[in-house]
Amino acid sequence: MKPPALAVAGAAGLVAGSVSPWATFAGFPGKMTLAGFPGGARLFALLLTAGAVLFAVDVGGRRRAALFAAVGAGAIVVMNIVAIADQGGGLGTVAWGAWLALAGAGALSFAAWRLPAGEPAPDEWPRLAPALEVGAIAVALLAVLGAVVWGLEIAESSRFISFLVLLVFASVTLHHLGVFSALAVLFARHHRMAMLLGAAAAVAFPFTQQGNAYWIRVFASIGVFAVAAIGLNVVVGLAGLLDLGYVAFFGVGAYVGALFSNAALTTTNIHLPFMLVVILGGCIAAVFGLVIGTPTLRLRGDYLAIVTLGFGEIFRITANNWDGLTRGPNGISGVPDLALGGFDFGESHELFGVTLPGFANYYFVELLLIAGAILVFTRLNDSRIGRAWVAIREDELAAAASGIDTIRLKLLAFAIGAFLAGAAGTVNAHVTTQVSPDSYTFLESILLVAAVVLGGMGTVPGALLGSTALFVIPEKLRAFQDKRLLLFGAALILVMRFRPEGLVPSKRRRRELRSEAPEGVPGLAGASGPAPGGPLSA
C-alpha cells in the first residue's frame, strides 16, 4: 500500500528536525545545539516517528496507533520548545530544527487522522512455536528493564518528562496495535516461565547500576512499599474494602522489627532471628487487623474508610506517646543491619565484577518477600476465597445470599493484608535503620492507596507498577522542588481521567487459559493487557 504523500513529508520533516538543533544556546540538557545528531529529547521524538511505518503496513488498529505515535512526537517537541524558550528567554532561542520537527509531527498527525478507520487490533494473535513465544516474553521483559534503566539514567527533569511522554505514547500506540493483550495471553500461557523471567529481570536490576547506590537505595524502599501495596490490594482490590489507615500495619511490623533486633536504642533487649521476626511482625500486624476489623467491618464503604482512618491515627498517636515501648517521638534508632549466617547486609559485595552496595542485599530479600506476596495473592485470588472476596466487592448482599460468610471473609482479607504489611515493615526497619511515628502518617496510607488505584485494582503488576511510579517519578522531578507534588498530582489526575481502571486493569481469567495451566498453576490473574472497551479505545 502506498503511503500518502503528506505522511512521507511529515515523517521526513520529523526525522530531519530530530537531527537538527533545537536550541540556539548551549546549556539546555541533551546537546540540543548539535546538528546531525539526535541528542536528548530529540531521540524520543525520533523513536515515535517510527510509528510512521504504519502508513505502509495495514494492520488492525493502525489508525489510532499511528495517530498516537505522531501526536506523541508532537507533544515531545512542544514540551521542549516551551522548556527551551523558558530557559533561553523567549521563542527566539528555539532553533529551526524544533520548528521543522513540529511541522513534521503536525503533518504526520493529520495524515494519520485521515487514515481510514480500518479493523481494530485482533483479540488473539496466532500461536507460535513455544520457544518463540517465550522469546517474545523475554524481549518484553528486557524492554521493561531497559526502559527502567534508561529512565533512571536520565538526570535532567525536562528530559525525564520527555521520556515519560515517550513511554506513555509508545504504550498507547502498542496498546492500539494489540501488543499488550497479545503479551497478556502469552504471559498466561507460559505462566511459570514468565514468572521466572520476570524474577530474573528484577534480580538483574542492581547489576545495571554499576556500583551506584542511589537508585538501588530507592528501589530498596520501593520493594517494601510494593509488598505492602500487594497486601493492600487484597483488601482494596479484591475485597473492595477501602482502608485509609493501612500504614498502621506497616508500622506495627516496623516496630516489631526494631524491637526484636537489638537496636541501639531498644526498649526490649530481645533479639530474635530475623526469619522469625518477619513472621512475627506479620502475625502481630494480622492480630491488629483482626482487632480493628472485628468492630468495623460491619460498616460499609465510606464509613469503613473513615473508621480505618481513625485507627491509623490512633496507632500513630499511641506510638508517639508510649515512651516505655516506642520511645515516643524519638522512635527507635540504630536498628542494626541484618546479618544472616555471617553475611552482613550492610556491606557491599562484589559479584560478577559489579560492586553491589549494601542496599542491594535488602533489595534481594525484598524480592523474595514480593515473590511470597505474589504467590499468596495470585493463589488466593484464584480460589474460592478470592472469588468470595471479589463477590463481596461486587455486591455484598448478593454474596451473602450466595452463601458467603461476608464478615468472616472480610476479616480474612484484612488479616492477610495486615500480615503482608507487617512482614514488609520488619524489613523496612532494617533498611531505614530507624523507626519513628512520623513515618506512618495518613499521607503514607494515601500513597499506598494511590499506588494500588494508579496501578490497577486487584492486579499484582498494577501494584508493582504503581509503587514504582509513585517513588521514582517524585524522585525524578526533584528539580521542580515545590512544584513537584503539583506535577505529580496532575499526573495522577490525568491517569484517572484517561484510564480510571488503572495502568494494568484487572481482567478475570478466561477458562481457556485456566485449563492450559496444568495442575492448578497459580494464575497471574493480573497479567493482562488493557481491557477492551477502556476509555482509550472508546
Next chain:
Amino acid sequence: MRSRAAAMSLLEVRGVTKRFEGLLAVDSVDLDVGEGDIVGVIGPNGAGKTTLFNCMSGLDAPTAGEIRFRGQVLSGRPDRFTKAGVARTFQNIRLFPHMTVFENVLVGRHCRTRVGLAAAIGRGPRFRREERESADKADELLEFVGLRRQGDTLARNLSYGDQRRLEIARALASEPGVLLLDEPRAGMNAAETRAAADLVRRIRDRGVAVAVIEHDMRFIFGLCDRVAVLVQGRKLVEGTPAEVQGDARVIEAYLGAPTA
C-alpha cells in the same frame, strides 16, 4: 394438596411479621413449601411479597414468627440460610458483574466447598479435587440453564434474560432444597416467559422445591401447584390456581370492590 404439603414440608413460614418503623410490611404470614412443590406468591404492588422472601432468605430478620427448614429454625445472616438450603434470586438481578459467568456460578459453590487458607495457597491434591468438582458442577448447571457457551463472558455483558438464568444457576450451585425466585420473568417477552416456566419445572424435577413471586397471573397459574395471595402484608387466600382464580376476595383486591 394442602395436607400433602403440611406432611412433607421443607420450608415452613410460621406467623412471620415484619414491621418497618410504623409500616407493617408482612403481617403474621404462614406458608409451606413442600418437597416437589412449586408455590406461587402473588399480590398487588406493596403487598409485602419481597419482604416475605427477604425474611425467608435471611436478608430481613422477622419482627415476629419463625422460618423453619427441614424442621430447624433458621436465623442470622443470609449465608446461614443458603448453607441450610434456601437459595434465592433477586427482583432486580444482582450478579457479580465483573466476574465471568462461570465464576458467578462458582461463587454459589462457596458454602459447599471447604478449602481453607493454607490449602488454597499450598494447592494440594484436595484443593485440586475440590476445584475440579466445583468446575464440573458449574459446567453442569450452565448447561442446565443453557449458558454453557457463555462461560467466559463477563456477567454484565449478558443479555437480560441470560442474566436471570445465570442468577438461577448461581443459586442452584449452592445445592438448595428450596429456591426462592423473585419475579423471574420480569422484562421477558412471551417466548422467554415460556422458557422461564419450563426452566422452573425442570428445577422442580431436579428435586428442588420452588417458591416464586410473579405479577404475571397466567405465568403463575400455569406453573404453580399452590398459590398464596398477599394483600397489605396479610395472606388473603391460599389454594390451587383454580381456587385462587375463582375467589371473589382476590378479584376485589386487584380490581377494587364492585360499586353498587
